[in-house]
Amino acid sequence: MSDQLSRFPYPFNSDTYRYSNNSVLLDPPIAIEVTPEYLEEMTLKRSLLANHPNRCYQSLPHTIPAQWEIASLVLHHLHETYPEDFSLTKEGNSWTFSNHKLNETQQFVFGDVSTLPWEPLDFVGRHVQEDLILMGQRDGDLFLDAGQLCFPANWSLEFNLGMNFVEIHSPIPGFANGNLDEKIRNFIMKLEVGQPWVRRNWSLNAGKRLDASLETFHQWGQMRKQVTAENAGETVYLRVEVQKLFRLPRSHAVLFTIHSYLITLHELAQNRAYLEQLYHVLVELPAFIAEYKGMKLYKQQVIQYLEYELQKERG
């Protein structure tokens, strides 16, 4: 098994897939993960932020205190988890953060936005592979209050900014069945300090592209028409988002981190158990879920490809 495959956050635990609250407690309680793709992804992220700032970063005015909480949490996690790569020193409110992987140092006064070149959330996001979303919790509801989103799976931060949880998820067919959207919202609203959660979300992508933004769908979406049973192994990727949820203590807001991983079907198929399970999941997957996950145009080709791989192994 390749290193990439052994590290891959495989998302399925059953032969059938339906929407559910598949969250579990996060242990260890670390919000970020640095992988071998770090340099490549940070370069891509920073170029996206430079070229498409409004697409990739949005924030409502009242979010600065919660943004500082996120900055503190993420910088501490980076330093404590990867001490050789990230240092954080504090003298009162005077903080110095060094990213030794990118050879950068930033000095600033914690709590004073004028001492940073970007808002705190925008600053700290430039040092991690994760997309960082701030959900404000107020007056009995949860709102998308700020976010740095460079690698979206076909949604728009700019359009969704300010929406509540149910509104954000209203385009997903079937997600409101059994009030699942409200149940997940209520679950998030009960999150407690010191007890973060994690879940995995998945989809298939035609072509390798982390920044699958809604804004550029008409460009990268074309690849969906080019998938064949012959090329599916190399052109179709399993995309998994590892999503972590942390309660921010002072603002009572929620940090939602999204770390996106891509692996080709061919690579994934090297694990027989994964190959078999993905095959069963896709064969059984209801059309409305397949469509929302973007695979309507090439699901059959993928299934044919997986069948071919399954027979190959047996033969």
Place this chain on the structure above:
Amino acid sequence: MQKQRYLLLMDETGESASHDLRNELAASSLPVEVHPVTLESLHRSELTALLFRQWIGTYLYLLVSWPLLEPLRQLAEDAGFSEQEMECHGLGPHTRQVFCSACQKMNQTEDETVISCHFCGEELSVSEHYSKRLQAFLGYTSIR
């Protein structure tokens, strides 16, 4: 919640459509205050003062033409009215704003489900996904 009094704000369009509502409110035996509003009055201090001096227990009706509705609703919200304490009715011709996902500019449509973005030319399918902040529906691009 137990309403204590009604406040009805209407413009000319609203006035001609307000007959049934006013009868209903009159039958309730609670105090009813009616005030005319116009697009221009939005910027005057009397309207702001009127909304900001309301007591708890006041239920607000907005009966106005569409262009006036959202700014008036926002003013009421700033004054302290929550969704449970007001009812908004837009009247007359209504165009939907459509947010172009490709270029982020706003297009107008009455009831089309597919439009061409006036700015970048992309074909947009008008969805039901609505942003209160932008006051617009999301226009999705498609693959040809």
Place this chain on the structure above:
Amino acid sequence: MQPKIHVFVKQIIQETPSVKRFVLVSKEGADLPAFSAGSHVTTFLNTAAGTLERHYSLVQAPAITDHYEIAVQLHAQSQGGSAYWHHQVSEGTELFISYPKNHFSLSFRAKHHVFYAAGIGITPFLSMMAELVAQGRSFELHYAAKSREMCAFYETLQKTYRDSCHLYLSADPDSSRMRPDGMRQQRIGTHVYFCGPETMVNQFQEAARSYGYPQQSIHFELFAPPAPMLREPFLVELWQSKRTISVGSDQSLLAALLAAGIKSPYSCRVGRCGTCAVEVLSGEVAHYDSVLSEKERAAQDVMMTCVSRAVHNKLVLSL
């Protein structure tokens, strides 16, 4: 299950003859976690009767994190919690507490906040008022106590919040009684908050609704100790599977179902995510989850298999 913080009692202050204030500091000497206004902590008390869990509001300003302060009133009918705090705890006593939790937060959109406190119910409002002052937002406090001597935090209130604070002393014939009708003449966008005995909270809630406060503008906190988990064995009849299985006293219902080969859904296994919910056809459920509302619990038609159990000796599930 929940992560805990090791603290010791640095100082004890007698606020009134029946209320003591305890200053708690981290055993490791570190800063304690920040918290939002209105938060409380659960204290885990090692009494002779076993570990008791009791919740207390944090009474200091949220900006302060080098220590926590809680105030405990000695109840005549103490089930052990307040008696333990008053008689067994001294300076230096070590204990474990939970991270701060907030079930009583300030409204973000309220134009004005009105607090009604009775007795020890004053405690959550102390951090809230400190926060509102820091944010420059408007509020008023109405606080009913027996007398000045029995009024916890009297000095703090007079010194810091004098202009916003209305005191009602029931044993003083010259003092007026705290009544709900003060809520009538408040501006639109006012939110009201109640903390005190259940009868007081219910009376004020009903009054607020009758004056025209929408439910979302009414907030309250009642301190009730969590129900201890009963761990008795019980039987479960599975309607669709046509089987009956037994659940041992130290086994969760979910574990028993899975061991019996039943494909019962689950995810978090700690009663929080809601994925393990199953339909209950008969039997009384002892709910120990954090998913269902009071109303849903009372309906007795759904349960979380990973933590909840039977009150008596049998349940019938639709599985």
